[in-house]
Amino acid sequence: MIRYLVRRVLLLLITLLVTSMIVFALTQFLPGDIARLILGRDASPEAIETFRQEFGLNESLPMQYVNWLGGFLTGNWGKSFAEGNPSVRPLVLDRLGNSLILAGFTLLISVPIAILLGVMAALRENTWLDSLISLLSLSVVGLPEFVTGIVLINIFALGLGWFEATSLIQDDYNIGDWLRILTLPAITASFVLIGYITRLTRAGMIDELKKPYVQTAILKGLPFCQVIFKHVLRNALLPTITVIAISIGWLMGGIVVIENVFNFPGMGSLLVKAVEQKNLPILQAVVVLIVFIFAAANLIADLIYAALNPRIRLN
Amino acid sequence: MLPVIQAKNLSIEYRIGKRWLNVIQDVSLHIDPVQIHGLVGESGSGKSTLGMGLMRYLANNAWISQGEILFDTYDLVKLSAAEMSKIHGRHIGFVPQNPLDSLNPSLTIGNQMAEMTQLHLGLSHKDALKRACEALETTNIPEPDAVIRRYPHQLSGGMQQRVMIAMALSTRPRLLILDEPTTALDVTTQAVILDLVRELMKEEQAAALYVSHDLGTIAQLCDVVTVLYSGEVMESAPVKTLFKKPLHPYTIGLLASLPSAAAGQNQSRLSTIAGVAPSLSERPSGCAFAPRCPVAIAKCHTDKPPLEKTTDNHFLRCWRWQDIASGDLIPKNPPIGKREETSPQPGYVLTAQHIHKTFSENSLLDRLMGKTARPVQALADVSIKINQRSTLGLVGESGSGKTTLARAIVGLDTADSGDLELLDMPVNLDLDKRGKEILRNLRLIFQNPNDALNPYRTVRETIGRTITLLAQETLSPINIENRIIALLESVGLTAAYADRYPQQLSGGEKQRVAIARAFSAKPALIIADEPTSSLDVSVQAVILNLLKDLRAENGASYLFISHDLEVIRYLADWIVVMYLGEIVEQGTNEQVSQAPMHPYTEALLSAVPMPDPTIKPGTIRLTGDIPGPRNKPTGCPFHTRCPRYLGDICRDERPPLREDEHGHVIRCHIPLEDLKQLQS
Ligand code: SF4
Ligand code: SF4
Numbered sequence: 001m002i003r004y005l006v007r008r009v010l011l012l013l014i015t016l017l018v019t020s021m022i023v024f025a026l027t028q029f030l031p032g033d034i035a036r037l038i039l040g041r042d043a044s045p046e047a048i049e050t051f052r053q054e055f056g057l058n059e060s061l062p063m064q065y066v067n068w069l070g071g072f073l074t075g076n077w078g079k080s081f082a083e084g085n086p087s088v089r090p091l092v093l094d095r096l097g098n099s100l101i102l103a104g105f106t107l108l109i110s111v112p113i114a115i116l117l118g119v120m121a122a123l124r125e126n127t128w129l130d131s132l133i134s135l136l137s138l139s140v141v142g143l144p145e146f147v148t149g150i151v152l153i154n155i156f157a158l159g160l161g162w163f164e165a166t167s168l169i170q171d172d173y174n175i176g177d178w179l180r181i182l183t184l185p186a187i188t189a190s191f192v193l194i195g196y197i198t199r200l201t202r203a204g205m206i207d208e209l210k211k212p213y214v215q216t217a218i219l220k221g222l223p224f225c226q227v228i229f230k231h232v233l234r235n236a237l238l239p240t241i242t243v244i245a246i247s248i249g250w251l252m253g254g255i256v257v258i259e260n261v262f263n264f265p266g267m268g269s270l271l272v273k274a275v276e277q278k279n280l281p282i283l284q285a286v287v288v289l290i291v292f293i294f295a296a297a298n299l300i301a302d303l304i305y306a307a308l309n310p311r312i313r314l315n
Numbered sequence: 316m317l318p319v320i321q322a323k324n325l326s327i328e329y330r331i332g333k334r335w336l337n338v339i340q341d342v343s344l345h346i347d348p349v350q351i352h353g354l355v356g357e358s359g360s361g362k363s364t365l366g367m368g369l370m371r372y373l374a375n376n377a378w379i380s381q382g383e384i385l386f387d388t389y390d391l392v393k394l395s396a397a398e399m400s401k402i403h404g405r406h407i408g409f410v411p412q413n414p415l416d417s418l419n420p421s422l423t424i425g426n427q428m429a430e431m432t433q434l435h436l437g438l439s440h441k442d443a444l445k446r447a448c449e450a451l452e453t454t455n456i457p458e459p460d461a462v463i464r465r466y467p468h469q470l471s472g473g474m475q476q477r478v479m480i481a482m483a484l485s486t487r488p489r490l491l492i493l494d495e496p497t498t499a500l501d502v503t504t505q506a507v508i509l510d511l512v513r514e515l516m517k518e519e520q521a522a523a524l525y526v527s528h529d530l531g532t533i534a535q536l537c538d539v540v541t542v543l544y545s546g547e548v549m550e551s552a553p554v555k556t557l558f559k560k561p562l563h564p565y566t567i568g569l570l571a572s573l574p575s576a577a578a579g580q581n582q583s584r585l586s587t588i589a590g591v592a593p594s595l596s597e598r599p600s601g602c603a604f605a606p607r608c609p610v611a612i613a614k615c616h617t618d619k620p621p622l623e624k625t626t627d628n629h630f631l632r633c634w635r636w637q638d639i640a641s642g643d644l645i646p647k648n649p650p651i652g653k654r655e656e657t658s659p660q661p662g663y664v665l666t667a668q669h670i671h672k673t674f675s676e677n678s679l680l681d682r683l684m685g686k687t688a689r690p691v692q693a694l695a696d697v698s699i700k701i702n703q704r705s706t707l708g709l710v711g712e713s714g715s716g717k718t719t720l721a722r723a724i725v726g727l728d729t730a731d732s733g734d735l736e737l738l739d740m741p742v743n744l745d746l747d748k749r750g751k752e753i754l755r756n757l758r759l760i761f762q763n764p765n766d767a768l769n770p771y772r773t774v775r776e777t778i779g780r781t782i783t784l785l786a787q788e789t790l791s792p793i794n795i796e797n798r799i800i801a802l803l804e805s806v807g808l809t810a811a812y813a814d815r816y817p818q819q820l821s822g823g824e825k826q827r828v829a830i831a832r833a834f835s836a837k838p839a840l841i842i843a844d845e846p847t848s849s850l851d852v853s854v855q856a857v858i859l860n861l862l863k864d865l866r867a868e869n870g871a872s873y874l875f876i877s878h879d880l881e882v883i884r885y886l887a888d889w890i891v892v893m894y895l896g897e898i899v900e901q902g903t904n905e906q907v908s909q910a911p912m913h914p915y916t917e918a919l920l921s922a923v924p925m926p927d928p929t930i931k932p933g934t935i936r937l938t939g940d941i942p943g944p945r946n947k948p949t950g951c952p953f954h955t956r957c958p959r960y961l962g963d964i965c966r967d968e969r970p971p972l973r974e975d976e977h978g979h980v981i982r983c984h985i986p987l988e989d990l991k992q993l994q995s
Contacts, residue, residue, distance in 0.1 A: 212416040219372060220431050220482075221404030224396075230430075231419050309421055310466040 008302070012295045019291045020072075020284065024065050027280050037278050038081045055081070055281075068284065078281040092270070092285045099266040100293075102189075103251035105182045110190035111197065111244060115237070118201025119228065122236075125206055133198065141195030149188045149261035156184060166263040185262045189255055193247055200243055204236035211235075234308050241308075245301035249294035253286075318345035318385075319490050319522040320369060320407075325382035327361075327368050329595070336595040338364045338377070340546045343622065346490065346539075351516060351523045353537030353554070355530060357569075357851035358822075359592050361546040366494050366526040370407055371399050386490070405435040408483030408521075412495040414475035418467035425463030428482045435486045450481040453518075454511055457939075471940040473504035480511065484519055491516070491523040497532060501712040502878060503937045506922035509536055510936065528851065530573060531881075531924035534558050535932050539628070542566050545593055545603035548622055551630040554928045562625070562636045564646035565604045571647075572856035573926050574885035584863065585856035585885070586647070591821050602634065610635060610646045659705030659888045663736075664840045664872045665724070670697045670733035672723055672896075691944040693719045694730070694896045701840065701889070704866065706873040708887025708904075710880060710919065714941045716896035717876050721842050724874070725759050738839055755785040758833040762845040764825035768817040775799055775813040778832050785836040802831040805868070806861055823854035827861065834865060842874045847882065859886060880923050884908060892916045895944065895952040902979035911990035913981045914959040951984065959985060959993065 035051045036043065043051075052058050055078075056067055071078055077088040121133040157165035167181045208214065209232060217227045256268035267286055274282040306312045327339035338361045346352040356362040367373065369384055371391050384391040387406065391399070403409075411417040419427055428450065429443035438446060444463060451459035454477040467475060476496060483491055493512070497505035509532060516523055527533055533540055534554060541551040542565065550563035561567045571586040590607040599605050605615040612635070620634045638644035672694040694716050701707045709717045723730040726746030735742035737756055743749050761767040768777060778799050782790065790798070800810045806827040817825055826846060833841050843862070847855040859882065866873065877883050883890060890907040892900040892915060900913035907916060921933025937956045942948060948955045954965040961984055970984045981987060 212411060212413060213419045215372070216409070216411060216417045216479075217419070218400070219370060219403045219407075219409040220434075221400045221402070222430065222434060223400065226430075231422070234421055235419070310423075311420055311468050 005303075008299050012292075012299060015295055016288060016292055020069070020288050021065065023284055023287045024068065027278075027283065028061060034278060034280065055079075068281075072285070072288070077285050080282055081279045082277060082282075088281045088285050092282065092289065095265055095267050095270045095286075096289055098264070099252050099268070101178070102182055102185060102264065102266060103248055106186040106189045106193065106251055107244065107248070109186055110193040113190070114194040114197035115201050115233075115240070117194070117198045119205055119233065121198065121202040122205030122209060123228070130202075133202070137195040137198040140191045143191065145188055145192065145255070145257045146261050148191050149184070149258055152184050152188060153261070167265065181264075185255075185258050185264050188258050188261070189251060196243060196247070197240055200240050201236065204239055205232060208232045208236040238305060238309055241301050241305050242298075245297040246294075248297040249290070252293050253290040316347060318347050319350075320524075321345035321385040322365075322369060323383045323385065325365075325368065325384065326380045327364055327373065327377055328380045329374070330376045331595070334596070335380075337380075337598070338546050338595065339368060341381070341622075342543075342546075342548050343382075344541050344548065344551060346522045346524060348489075348522055349516070349520050350539060351513075351525055351537045353533040353540040354524060354526045354543060355528065355533050355540060356543035357528060357592060357853060359545075359594070360543040362526050362528075362543050363494055364546075365543065366492055366524055369524065370403065370409065370492060372403075404431055404483075404488070405486050406488050406490065408486070408488040408491045410476070410479050410483050410491065410493040410496045413499050414472065414479045415467055417479065418475060420467055422466075423463065424465055424467065424470070424478055428463065428478070428485060431482060432485055446485060447481075450485040451478065453484075453515060454478075454481045456481075471504075472500050473507065473940055476500065476504075476508055477511065480508070480515065484515060484521070487519060487521070489521055491521055492526070493523060494526045495528070496525075498527070498529070501941075502880070502922045503712060503918060504940070505532070506924070506932070507936055509924065509932075512536065529924070530558075530570065530852065530926040531575075534926045534928045535924040542569070545598060546595075547603055547632060548630065549604065549632050551628075553628055556627075556629055558926065558928050562629070562631055562639050563633050564608045564610055564635075564639070567639075567646050568607075568609075569853060570926065572853045574856075574859065574879075574881040575926055584860050587856045587860065588853040591823065591854075602632070608646070610639075610644055660703035662703045663700050664703055664705075664738060665699075665701045665874070666734075666736045667700075667720075667724060668698045668734040670694050670720065670723055670735075671731045672719055672728060673731055692896055692947060693944060694723065697733075697893075697896070697898055699891055699898070699901070701872050701874060704870050704872055705888040706866065706875050706886050708883035708890045709874065709876045709893065710878070710883050710890065711893035712919075712941050713878070714895070714944065715893040717893050718844055719896070720893070721759075721844050721874060721876055725757060725842055727759075751785065755787070755836045756839040758836060758838040758841050760826075760829055760833050760841060760843040760846045763849050764822065764829045765817070767829050768825055770817050772816070773813065774803070774815055774817075774820075774828050777828065778802060778813075778835050781832050781835045798835065802835055803828075805834070805865065806831045807857070821854075822850055823857060826850060826854075826858055830858070830861065830865070834869060834871070837869060838871060840872050840874065842876075844876045845878065846875075848877065848879065855882070862886065880919060892919070895942065895947055897952060898980075898982070899953065900981045902977075906977065906979040910994035911981065911987045912994060913983055914957050914985075914990075915953050917994060918956075918958060951982075961985065 035048045035057060039047055039051060056064055059067065068078065075089065077092065079085040080088055080091065117133050117137070121130045124130050153165045157163050163184045164180045167185070214227065214232055217231045253268050253271055255266070256272050258264065259266045259269040267290060270282065271286045273279070274286060322345070323343050325339060325342045326337060328335045329338050342365060344352070354362050354366060364377070368379065371384070371394070373379070379392050382392065386402070391402070425444050425447050428447035429440055432438045432443040432446050433440060447463050448459045451462055456462055456474060456477050462470070462474070462478070470478065497508050500508065512523070513536060525533065525537055537554050539551065540554050540557045542549045542557070542563065544565050550557065550561065550566045557566065558570065561570060568586070568588040572588060574585060588607050589609070593599060593603065593606065599616065600619070601617050602608065602611070602615045602620050605611045608615065614634055620632050622630055622632045623636070624630055625636065625640070635644060639646060673690040673692050675690040697720055699707065709720065711717045719728060722728040724735065726744070726749060729746070730744045733744065735744065737753055740753065742753050779795050782795050782798055799813055803810060803812055808824065808827055812824070820828065847858050850858065862873065863886070865871065875883065875886055884904060887904055890901065890904055891898055892907065892913060894915050900907060900916050908920070918935045918937050921935035924932060935958050937958070939956055942955060950967045951957070951965045951970045954960055957965065964984055968984070970982050972980055972982050973987050974980045975987055981990070983990065985993070
C-alpha cells in the first residue's frame, strides 16, 4: 500500500515536471519576439532590452527553465507581464481558491442529485420515470452552457433578484454572500455533470442489479434500502468515481464559458487571458496547477476505487 | 406430522411477448420436517422456477397464477414483499448455484454473514461476527476467524459454498432451499459439500429442498424425490422407490440414459429418450410426455392424466401406471441406431512425448508496476499415446491441466517443448506452422456449442466452409452439398437442418452440428473437451451413442476430456488421470477402475455420487483444495491432500513411475502390490 502510494506520488511529480517542460517549450515557439509582442511595436530598443533583462529572456532556454523551476519550487513564481507587473503567485492562488470553491460546490450539488436520479431510473427501468429521467439528463447535457447560464441569470438574478448576476468577490464575504455568487454558476455546471453522472449511475445500477448477489441479499431478508445502498450502490458507483475525478479537472480549467457568463474569476478565464496576452509566467503557473489538481483527483479516485473494490489490490 | 412447507396446486406463469405461458402447472408437493426433498428435472422443466417460487422469488415477468404455499401459519402467496422479507433468511434459507457471484464482491465474508444475524436475531455487530465464526466452524472451514476478514474472491469455490451454507444456517431456519449448490464445483469438493449438507441438516433438524439436474447427488442426499417435466410433477416418491422401482415412463427413461446404468448391465449403448422436451409455448394438451413416451396410447395425447397417489407416498401422473406397476407393461426406450462396436487397433494415431508448457500470467497491474510474475508450470513432462480407433479419456479436477494438454495438442496453446506425432507425421507445436494434412486430421469439439458455432451462418455454411477449407481435392458444389447432407444424416439430423441458424437449434442439436463439422474433414483424431457437460442427461446419452457410432464408421479416435468419471468409464478404452499438470496414473478402463489405483484416482472414484441410493457413498474425502499452479507442492504434487500420505518421502521425493506387466502405470511411492492390498 505504502509502496503503491509512493510510486503514484512519484509518477504524479514526474507528470508535473514533464507538463511544465512541454508548456515551457511550446511558449518558446510563439511567433515573434515575446518582449516586442508584449511591449508593442513602438517600444524603444532600450525598453525591450530592459524587459528582456528583467524577465531573464536573454538566458539560454534550459537555463530559463531551470530558473523558472527553481523559483516555482521556492515559492517565487515570478512577475506577470501585464501592466504593473504584479506578482504571479497571489494572483494565481487567488483564482485557484475561487475555482476550487466553485468546483466543490458544484460537486456538492450535482453528485448526490445525479446518483439519486440514476438509482431511481435504474430501479424503475423502462418505465415512464426512467424515460423521463433519461430524457431530461440527455437534453440537459446537450444544452450549451451559455444558454443555461443566461436563462438562469435572467430568471433568478435579474428577475427574482435571489442571486448575483456577476461574481464580484470581496475579502469580507460571508457564507451567504458566497452562496449568492456561487449558486448560479454551480447550477449551470451541474446541469452538464448531472446529465453524465445520472446516465452512468443508471447503467452501473442496471448492470449490478442483474447480479446474483442481489438475489442473495434479498433472500437474506434484508430491507430494500439496505440491499440497494449497502450492497448494490457501492459496486454500481465504481465507474462513476473515475468520472467525478475527471470532471474536477474540467471544473478547474474547462468552464471558461461559464466563468465568462458570470464574470467569475476562476482559473479557466485566467488561462485564456494569459494565452491571449502571451503572459508566459501566468500561463506556466496555471497549467501546472491545473494538471496537478487533475492528477491528484485521479489519484484520490483510484484510492477510493481500490478501497471500495477489494478485487483490486494495490500491492 | 405437519409438513414444513406445502405447495397446493401451484401454477406460475411467465409473460413472454404478449402471452402468458405456464412454467409451473398445478404442482403440489410438501416437505416434512427433517426431510431432504429432491427436485429433479432437465433444463426447461421449471425446477429452479419452482424452487425460487416457493420462496416467492420470481422474475419480474412472472407471477403465481394459482394455488397456495403454506408455510407456518401463512399462505406465502398472500404475503407482501415486506412480510416476505421477515421470512427470507430468518425461516427459509437459500444456497445458490454459483457461490462466487452470489456473494457481494466488495464486502468481507464476516460483514455479509453478520448482517443476517444482526437483522433477524438482533445481535450486535460484534456478537454477529462471533456467531459467523461459529457457523463457519461447523462447516470445517480452516481458520474461520481469518476467513471472516477475507473477501469472496480470496476463497476457493468450495470455501465460498461453505460460507453460503454457514450463512444460510446461521439463523437456524426451518427450511433450506438449495439450487444446484454443487454444479459449479469439482466432484471432490462436491462430495465434501454433500457430506456437510447431510450432516448439518441432521444437526439442525431442518428440512431442505434440493434442486438439481444430477440424479447421482439426488440419490445420495435426498429422502424423497419429485421428478418435474415440462412444469408438472410426473412422479414423486421416497428415494429408494424412485430409483429402484420407478413407475413413470419418463423417470424410467431418464435413469436408463445414465452412463452408469449401461455399465451396470454391461450394455455397450445407452438407452435414450426420443425427441426433445416441448418448449413452453407448445406444450401438448394431453400428457406432457406423450410425444416422447414409448408406451403412449391415444388417450395420452388428448387427456391430461391426474396426479394420483399410489401407495406409501408414491405419486404418479400417468394413465398407464397400473400396467407398469403390475409388470404387464415395460416402457423401454430401445437404444436406437447402429450397434457397431470397435476395439482399439494396434498402432498409434497420436503420440505426444514430454510435453511441457508454462504460462507467465502477468496481470495488467503487474505489468504497470514492472513486475514479472513467476512462470506457472501447466504441463510437466506429459506423454500420452492414442491407439487407432480408440478413445483416450482424460480426467482430473479443474486445474489439473487436462484442457491445457488438449489445447497444446490442437495447437491453440503452443507447448514449450515436446514431440507430437500424428499418424507417424511429425506435428509442429506451433499451429501456424502446421500443414493442411495435420489440420485436417486433428479436429476439436468444444464444450459449449453456443460458442463454437457462428450465429450468423446457417448449418450448411458452417459445415460447407470446413469441407472446402480442408478438402484434399477441389469439390464441386454438388459434391459439397452431398457431403453436408450425408454428415447431417450421420449425426441424426435431417437435410432440413442445413438451412437453420444456430439459434433455431436446441443445445443437443447444436452439439450434433459441431460434431458433424468435426467429422466433415474425415479426421484421424477428434479432441472433445467436455462435449456433453452442458447438456441434459437424456441428450448426453444421444451424443455419447453418436460418438461411438461415428468412431465405428469412420475409424476415428478420440481424446475425450471430462470431469464426469461415469462418462469416461462408459466411453474410454484408455484412461489418463492428471493432477497439477502431471500424469499420475494411466491404463485401460478396467485397470484404472480397479485396485491398485493411484490414491488420487481412488479419491476421485470415491467422490462420484452413484445414482443409486442403496450404494453407500464412498468415504475417501480430500481435505483442502487443489493447490494453485503457482504453489505446486514439492515431491509428490498430491502430498498435501493425499489420504495415503506416507511421510517425508512423499513431501521431498518425486515418486517413481511404477508400471505393471500390462502397461498400467501409477506414479506413487507405494508399490503396486501394497496399493492393491490397501484398496481391496
Ligand atoms: S400418460 Fe401416457 S404418454 Fe404420459 S407417461 Fe403415461 S403412458 Fe406415457
Ligand atoms: S507418493 Fe505419497 S503423497 Fe503421492 S500419491 Fe503416493 S502416497 Fe500419496
